[in-house]
Amino acid sequence: MDQVVNQLVAHVQALEAQLVLTKPTVLASAFGGLPELKHLDGTNYSERKFAMKNYLVDAGLWHCVENENVDHELDQRALAKINLSIKPCASGDVRKAMTAKQAWEKLRCAYEDIECGSMTAYIDRITGFADQLESIGKPLDNETVGGIILGGLPIE
Numbered sequence: 001m002d003q004v005v006n007q008l009v010a011h012v013q014a015l016e017a018q019l020v021l022t023k024p025t026v027l028a029s030a031f032g033g034l035p036e037l038k039h040l041d042g043t044n045y046s047e048r049k050f051a052m053k054n055y056l057v058d059a060g061l062w063h064c065v066e067n068e069n070v071d072h073e074l075d076q077r078a079l080a081k082i083n084l085s086i087k088p089c090a091s092g093d094v095r096k097a098m099t100a101k102q103a104w105e106k107l108r109c110a111y112e113d114i115e116c117g118s119m120t121a122y123i124d125r126i127t128g129f130a131d132q133l134e135s136i137g138k139p140l141d142n143e144t145v146g147g148i149i150l151g152g153l154p155i156e
Contacts, residue, residue: 041087045111052085064100075100092132
């Protein structure tokens with residue numbers, strides 16, 4: 001009996017060794033499953049945007065960012081993956097996003113090098129910064145946020 005058990009153990013170990021050789025090893029952080037370099041920290045938006053889009057495409061969730069009427073469960077999975085790809089210092093921008101599309105847009109407005117095209121996007125950007133300050137214990141009162149918003153509007 002011991003001989004059979006030893007043979008089975010040896011066979012299992014050989015199979016495990018083969019599996020290790022055929023299965024790719026991905027070094028990833030415990031935070032979201034993405035390589036550490038791919039988490040948004042506020043300075044690497046272009047790189048993170050590219051990586052996150054490909055991650056969502058691979059997971060079959062990219063349509064949640066492109067469309068508004070999507071399956072709720074899939075949308076929440078996509079939103080979670082986006083949220084988990086952001087370091088805490090940059091997460092204030094998406095804390096109030098309810099959909100993957102909203103989160104993606106908030107990040108685009110906050111970090112892309114172009115002006116936001118609408119008043120809503122501009123206000124979202126400013127309130128996102130206020131949320132970031134609040135998350136680090138430095139909240140702004142509503143009057144200050146309103147003043148910043150008004151001060152940034154064009155004269156026209």
